[in-house]
Amino acid sequence: MKIDLQGRTAIVTGSTAGIGRAPAEGLARAGASVIVNGRTQSRVDEAVRQMRAEFPEGVISGIAADLSTAKGANAFIAETPAADILVNNVGTAFLRNYDGLKDIVAIPDRDWLGLFELNVMSGIRLSRHYLPRMVSKGWGRVVFVSSESAVNTPKEMLDYGMTKTAQLAVSRGLAEAVAGTGVTVNCVLPGPTRSEILGDYIAKQAEEAGITLEEAEQGFLQALRPTTLIRRFATTDEVANMIVYVCSEQASATSGAALRVDGGVVRFIA
Structure with a gap:
């Protein structure tokens, strides 16, 4: 299978490193013009420099913006008002030592709300801008990078798991809202990576x-x-392979799906 995304513009949020960086490179390899995003200008500049060196024929640019805030999302959108592909990857987790219920009830409001703003609202804010423009063109791809924690709720990271489950609901609802338009919306669920x-x-x-x-x-x-x-x-490239595929023309019959790259952690057949 040869995935050809020439002529497409792809946004990958939180893509200066890790699970975001790998699909940004994969999409560039497939011919897409790629917009890298991170919170700090220095990290964005370095990621763009490295990717331009790796893909000298590619069109690589970057936008520094904190997408956990409406202000940051609006600033990002102002710089790039249209895109064909949106990979909502930006997110984080608080990795804690777990010692039962006392640790769960001790999670402060700021952690619950902070994770929701970054992991969930960032994707909502960008999707509600870019999706209508994709629909008007009759083609587009939106991918939420969720986690196996969305369906395999981790007691040691309950606040994180909550946000990943929310992404599943948002992506399915958006997929149904754009049914029959040529635009697809999906979730990818990595496992330990x-x-x-x-x-x-x-x-x-x-x-x-x-x-x-x-x-x-x-x-x-x-x-x-x-x-x-x-x-x-898993490696980040293994996760990226699924993301790049679901952004392709070949994945046109896949929408509203939760696509697992979890190494079989979740004990579901479907």
Whole structure:
């Protein structure tokens, strides 16, 4: 299968590193003009520099904006008013040591609200701007990068899991709203992945315990994701492969779906 996205403009939020950076590169490799996003100008500039070096024939640009706020989203939109592909990837999680109910009830309002603003509202704000323009053109792709935590609620990250479940509801509702228009909306659900956030957390655990990175990853899986079938962390490129595919012309019959790249962690057949 050859995915050709020449002539398409793709936005990937939170794409200076990790799970966002890999699909930004994949979309550029497929010929799309790619807009990189991050919170700080320095990180955006460095990501654009690296991607331009890797794809000298590509059209790569960047916008620094904090998409957890309406002001940041509006500033982003002002710089790029139209796009064919929107990958709502930006997000984060608070990785905590879990010791039962007392830790759940201790999560402060600012953590619940902060994660919701970044993980959920960023995608809502951008989608409600770009989706109508895609519909008017008769073609478009919107992808929310959710998580297996959306359906496999993690007690140790309940606030994060809540936001990922919300993304499923939003993406399905938007897909139904644009039915029959040539625009698709989907969710991709990664499992444990060697991303910047989780990778740094695991590296710190390995250093503190005096073990290898692989041993720390295996300890994480055995303790928190024992149902994994691949028995390892996924790579960001493996997640990106699904995202790039669902952005393609070949994925035109896939919409309103929750597409898992979770290594089999979730014990669902469907």
